[in-house]
Amino acid sequence: MSEVRVLVGTRKGAFILTSDGKRTQWDISGPHLGGWELYHLKGSPADPNRLYASQSSGWFGQMIQRSNDGGKTWEAVGNKFVYDGVPGTHQWYDGTPHPWEFKRVWHLEPSLTDPDTVYAGVEDAALFRSVDGGQTWAELSGLRSHGTGPRWAPGAGGMCLHTILLDPSDAGRIYIAISAAGAFRTDDGGKTWRPINRGLHSEHIPDPTAEVGHCVHHIAMHRTRPSVLFMQKHWDVLRSDNAGDLWQEVSGNLPTDFGFVIDVHAHEPETIYVVPIKSDSEHYPPDGKLRVYRSRTGGNEWEALTKGLPDRDCYVNVLRDAMAVDSLDSCGVYFGTTGGQVYASADAGDSWAPIVRDLPAVLSVEVQTLP
């Protein structure tokens, strides 16, 4: 019978939640690497027991941990992230030039085919790659140096490269997203990049339709249709049907088009999920009701999913990397909150139940469907 393994990164360590395909009884393991911030953990599609974890601390900086046994044991691998050449400057919060400084790894994206190849999205925004299982890292500096970098600026959480999508049908195509710069695409494996932000409209920047400067929160794709992208921006939910060349807003009837997460059903490429969040600055669910919204039409028409979720007095956030889906026949959907709950739905969102309620604030959720 299939098994599901949920990898949870929190402010104070990693937790691994496992269940059989019924997804009703869960075993909770952790904290792993306790006391450190685990921004993200992810398993290799080519070897599911090979996991990578970003472990960081204000005291001791960045570590990368690797597991070869599905998270039972961990070993520290390379943590040297050095920008290629003279890194130059980006915009600071006040608009003045500010030098690029490495702070932490936000997202790790293992290769689809090679367990030893993994990409790291870092703050200050850049993309690194390791081809030796995380021992050494080299920047794909064509992204940072393609020309728009001096106009990038940090969002409230820092200037982070937080989203990395590898195209399953084209090994040369990678999408990434940066707050607050926008989305970018390479078609040659990371040598050259270009912004793909046409159609975005952001009123918090001087030119709302600028080439860069947009606070993209997350992007998702379905593996069978990698040129269709779905984006949760600071405000607005959007889609692109041409690999990011042009975006159109599909916020439709959402109660607020602000949020962080967005994900796609494992078997229905037009079924997508978001968690609307109230903003400016409140960053909790509208009216204290935690609701996932699902669109079965690729956007515009949304339904609130409420069964099993708090319908009052809920003031948590759901951060950008904290939603994932499994690939069982009845698609499972998972998300974690800053209140330490991890919710799961084994029926594509129709009903929800917490797997665990009292973890540290959840930073990321990833799911592995194991044979």
Place this chain on the structure above:
Amino acid sequence: MIRVVLPAHLRTLVRVNGEVAVEVAGPATQRSVLDALEASYPVLRGTIRDHVTQQRRPFLRFFACQEDLSHELPDAPLPAPVASGVEPFLIIGAIAGG
């Protein structure tokens, strides 16, 4: 041998429970002790001082013999009791944060 006391999280990383001891060739200085420490425990590279600039990470301090040595030059000699192994070189994490 130079005795070094690491913060708890770094002891976990290097998988030791108590002090560590390192051999230093030449004068005992912050730089030579940290070089020897990182040679013995490569996992510590980048956790105490920056990989490139070699600057002490801002939330760490170096204490010994009831003195704060954090702002001494990296090549300044450490106190004789540290160099002789009588007193440990303490790497301290700030008691800050949530």
